[in-house]
Amino acid sequence: MGGVKMVFGLLTFVTVGMIIGALLQLAFLRRLEESSGSKFPLNRRINEAQMEGYIQLPKGLSFWENDEDARVLRIGFVKPEIVNWSPRIILFHNFLSAEECDYLRAIAQPRLQVSTVVDTKTGKGIKSEVRTSSGMFLNSEERKYPMIQAIEKRIAVFSQVPAENGELIQVLRYEKSQFYKPHHDYFSDAFNIKRGGQRIATMLMYLSDNVVGGETYFPSAGNGECSCGGKMMKGLCVKPGKGDAVLFWSMGLDGSTDPNSIHGGCEVLDGEKWSATKWMRQRTSY
Structure with a gap:
């Protein structure tokens, strides 16, 4: 008992x-x-009043309504999708708001010039038949604008590469019949890696809708075929969608450059394709 x-x-x-x-x-x-x-303070606090109207939170996330980081990172909006492992490609749906896309286009529009490629001997931009778009770079002062800071912060968090390792954002416009032939973003010469080291990753953000063609083409990714500018090609294609962004890595997990990261911009068949590119390096690049 x-x-x-x-x-x-x-x-x-x-x-x-x-x-x-x-x-x-x-x-x-x-x-x-x-x-x-x-719990998650910004490195540089962004005035909430300046952010109101272009960075909002969806319904159901009210407990983050006073969290500036949640607004900047677009928590609840950004949806990551793993597209490929080798090379590593991630598609972020709704990475930018419509207002951010229009803002970048408005800054770029008056200053567009014929696009160039980097010269391996001088590091300067030179005209080339492999790239037929027009573009411009944001300057260091524009990088301090609240909306640009928000985008830079978002890129740094989702790529896990410090913001100071990134080059200035480049905005590009591809009109009908324009393209960018397959190429690597990493450098094959010693001159261009003197400042900031090698390019390790790229965040490519789409700023316009209603584009026919203009896909981002990865010839060495995937095991099937895809439509690139209206032509069926071996590889993997990402269709541009306003606000979406593609993150891909130019270096493998072992720290060596990845030849499979070769990519290009397919020919635009109708409309205009606008994009913004952020290249990230091994070390501080500015």
Whole structure:
């Protein structure tokens, strides 16, 4: 009889302990949820009034409504999709808001010039038949604008590459019949890696809709075929969609350049394709 009482007492003790533990865990989760708005401070605080109107949160995320980082990172909007492992390609749906896309286009429009490629001997841009678009680079002052800072912060977090390792954003426009032949973003010469080291990754952001053709083409990715400027090609193609962004890596996990990261811009058949490119390097590049 005494043994039965002892077992019953132990079971009661364990049950009460489990209940108390569960209540403590619920209390902890509640505190964590309530404090989530202050757990992730920005490196550079962005005035909320300046952000209002172009960075918002979807319904159902009200506990982040006062979290500036959640607004900057577009928590609840950005949807990552792993497209390919070798080379590593990730598609981020809704990476930019429509307002951010239009803002970048508005800055670029008056300053567009014929696009160039990097000269391996001088590091300067030179005209080439492999690239027929027009474009411009944001300057260091524009990089300080609140909306540009928000985009830079988002790129750094989703790529896990520090913002200071990134080159200035380049905005490009491809009109009908324009293209960019397959190429590598990494450098094959010593001159261009003197400042900032090798290019390790690229974030390519699409700024316009209603484009026919203009896909981003990876000849060495995937095992099938895809439509590139209306032609069926071996490889993998990503169709441009306003606000979407493609992150791909020019270096493998072993730290060596990845020849499979070769890519190009397919011919635009109708409309205009606008994009913004952010190249990221091994070290601080500015």
